[in-house]
Amino acid sequence: MKKLLTSFIIIGMIFSIGAGKKKQQSAKKTMNSVFKGFLGLVPYMNSQMKFKDPSNKEEIHTHLTTLKNAFDHASHVKTFSLPGFNPTYEQAKTHLKETLEAFEGGQPDFARVRLRATGQLCISCHTQLKANRGSFGPLNTLSRKDFSSDYDFAEFLFLIRNYRKAERYFDKEINEAFEKTRKMSKINRTSVFAYRGNKIENSLEKTLTIHTKVKYAPEKVLPIVEKYSRNKYLDSELKGKMEGWIAALKKWKKSSYKGKIKDSKELRSFIDQNLAKYSDSFSSFDGRNDIDLLVASGALYHYLYKKPKSKDTPEVLYWLSIVDEHLNKSFLFSLSELYLKRCITDYGKTTWGPKCYRTYRDKISHGYTGSAGVFIPEDEVNELKRLKSFLK
Ligand code: HEC
Numbered sequence: 001m002k003k004l005l006t007s008f009i010i011i012g013m014i015f016s017i018g019a020g021k022k023k024q025q026s027a028k029k030t031m032n033s034v035f036k037g038f039l040g041l042v043p044y045m046n047s048q049m050k051f052k053d054p055s056n057k058e059e060i061h062t063h064l065t066t067l068k069n070a071f072d073h074a075s076h077v078k079t080f081s082l083p084g085f086n087p088t089y090e091q092a093k094t095h096l097k098e099t100l101e102a103f104e105g106g107q108p109d110f111a112r113v114r115l116r117a118t119g120q121l122c123i124s125c126h127t128q129l130k131a132n133r134g135s136f137g138p139l140n141t142l143s144r145k146d147f148s149s150d151y152d153f154a155e156f157l158f159l160i161r162n163y164r165k166a167e168r169y170f171d172k173e174i175n176e177a178f179e180k181t182r183k184m185s186k187i188n189r190t191s192v193f194a195y196r197g198n199k200i201e202n203s204l205e206k207t208l209t210i211h212t213k214v215k216y217a218p219e220k221v222l223p224i225v226e227k228y229s230r231n232k233y234l235d236s237e238l239k240g241k242m243e244g245w246i247a248a249l250k251k252w253k254k255s256s257y258k259g260k261i262k263d264s265k266e267l268r269s270f271i272d273q274n275l276a277k278y279s280d281s282f283s284s285f286d287g288r289n290d291i292d293l294l295v296a297s298g299a300l301y302h303y304l305y306k307k308p309k310s311k312d313t314p315e316v317l318y319w320l321s322i323v324d325e326h327l328n329k330s331f332l333f334s335l336s337e338l339y340l341k342r343c344i345t346d347y348g349k350t351t352w353g354p355k356c357y358r359t360y361r362d363k364i365s366h367g368y369t370g371s372a373g374v375f376i377p378e379d380e381v382n383e384l385k386r387l388k389s390f391l392k
Helices: 002-024 027-045 048-052 054-072 086-104 108-126 150-159 163-188 199-214 218-229 236-254 264-274 287-306 313-327 335-347 352-367 378-388
Strands: none
Touching: 027 048, 027 054, 027 108, 048 054, 048 108, 054 086, 054 108, 086 108, 086 335, 108 150, 150 163, 150 199, 163 199, 199 218, 199 236, 199 287, 218 236, 236 287, 264 287, 264 313, 287 313, 313 335, 313 352, 335 352, 335 378, 352 378
């Protein structure tokens, strides 16, 4: 009996050590701290006045520090070392460090802009994961009344991967925007107003992301876009874009692609069919191409997640950088460059290393080209040298 008890205790100890170790290395634990910091900042993020109010300074500082430290202390988390997550992880660390510095350095406006942009980093990782119903625990502590608009709440829900509910609030936002425009037109009578602003487009883009990149179901989102596209308060530019989306969704609905790329062969043909035309190009595509890019983004991330060590990784990183370049409109940071850097530093000796390097170099010199020629700052010149050394 005593022996049995001892072995129970030993087994119990082994299990608890195992569990402890696992806990220490889990993304979940990090995310709980990240979320705690982020949650504390939500009430201030959406208001310039509150963010600048000296009496809130200490509290904002505490939450910002929590957020930054959570990422800093997560270098050992395995998920964050995967090739799909790692560039975003590194970017999050730098971004939050600089945000905290801006706040401490007496630049609250700048810090707030940066903090709001942080959401894009959360989204960049989370849209690579499956949905989270989010109807439990800490994820449920905020509700609509904590946000100033349906749109802000919808964005928050999108960020924490509660996609079903996010979609409902994006839909509400769109309908309200149309309703307001209708009322304005009625008052003015002389002409029909078109909706001005970007909430409708942004809401639609997130809704499309859910059904193309995260959960691949073009047939589900097609009727939604079709319905909105018939609204007479839509301006002609967005209407044109939506026609492009509708055509693309119909194409994907009919295609043999079912939301996943299985192997190298399928990867190759997917790229040939859908991405080749974006290669090495600085020409800008209008938003009509968004659907193809979103589907590709989902497909590539999924492939990377399933096969992080395959020989296709540098190629996938290269294409992710191209896709991000065209999809992401943020000017604060570009994941596109980070994917290229990763392709160079980790896969410099493969055939993709030099291609990634050339693309990165051209991007940089393109960015520093003005009327008087190309002036690349010294630290960027050094970075190019450093990167080039990985190719040999
Ligand atoms: C480097 C990638 C990455 C970034 C950046 C990131 N997350 Fe996460 N997040 C994850 C992963 C991976 C999970 C899934 C963890 C799990 O369930 O194991 C997750 C899950 C979560 C969850 C759900 C936790 C749970 O209990 O399932 C919350 C909440 C969350 N993240 C908040 C945030 C917020 C807020 C930000 C931005 C400030 C953010 N995350 C940025 C990778 C990231």
